[in-house]
Amino acid sequence: MFLSLAVVAQALWLRAGKPGNSPRTVAIAAAVALSALLFWLEFRYALRISIGAMLAVGLYALWLARASSGAVKSDAN
Numbered sequence: 588m589f590l591s592l593a594v595v596a597q598a599l600w601l602r603a604g605k606p607g608n609s610p611r612t613v614a615i616a617a618a619v620a621l622s623a624l625l626f627w628l629e630f631r632y633a634l635r636i637s638i639g640a641m642l643a644v645g646l647y648a649l650w651l652a653r654a655s656s657g658a659v660k661s662d663a664n
């Protein structure tokens with residue numbers, strides 16, 4: 588699931604017009620770290636960690652939307 592969220596983060600970045608650095612390395616590292624954390628914690632907090640990861644990708648999508656809308660406004664001026 589975390590790898591899927593990393594792919595979604597990369598797709599959001601591409602859709603937003605590539606603002607800033609590519610999230611690929613950070614997203615893959617986070618997917619590996621969160622997967623390892625789940626195994627280390629023996630899936631005790633799996634639902635909480637999964638929801639947190641989904642919220643992080645959602646916040647990243649909002650940040651990209653604001654960054655790309657700001658770039659469009661500055662291009663129009």
